[in-house]
Amino acid sequence: DAKTTQPNSMESNEEEPVHLPCNHSTISGTDYIHWYRQLPSQGPEYVIHGLTSNVNNRMASLAIAEDRKSSTLILHRATLRDAAVYYCILRVDSYSGGGADGLTFGKGTHLIIQP
């Protein structure tokens, strides 16, 4: 997996939007941008992924820069339950025939939500 860079930690207030940045300047044309998060004492949880266009789902939005060298995960209205470590991971898109597909987790961004 190509390398990503994220801030070690960020702090936000409850019920405010949160923008979590990720830099991936060496991204290749076939890499998808995935976000996972890990709540305290739980396993990682899929959040969202995208290729070029911005993406929305019930958990978050993903804004992808035009040159794809950076992206931002947006939590529209953070709650205390969103306090977690957020991981930005690049994944190659290919037909799943077995082969190398383990996710490579970095240190992620530790998001702290203040009440």
Place this chain on the structure above:
Amino acid sequence: EPEVTQTPSHQVTQMGQEVILRCVPISNHLYFYWYRQILGQKVEFLVSFYNNEISEKSEIFDDQFSVERPDGSNFTLKIRSTKLEDSAMYFCASRLGDRINSPLHFGNGTRLTVT
């Protein structure tokens, strides 16, 4: 919503003993994984499994480790002779497998303590 379930939630064993960590992946998923997370460190990939064989393994997954899908529903990780440094959270994950970008679904882990 279907979940990946792991048992036991906490396993304590003595150094040199064999342990088996158990996982029930989501029923229609085709790809299975084990990850580990030593306290305070990154989530690390151990092994991926597809079509009843290992498709990828990391350097951590040495001869002391093995995986098995014995009955079509369980997915197990065996550590033959545990060492102190095997103490960690072990996460099982599965994914549907239509494309490599299908998200991984993680269990909440087994905490292994080797004394």
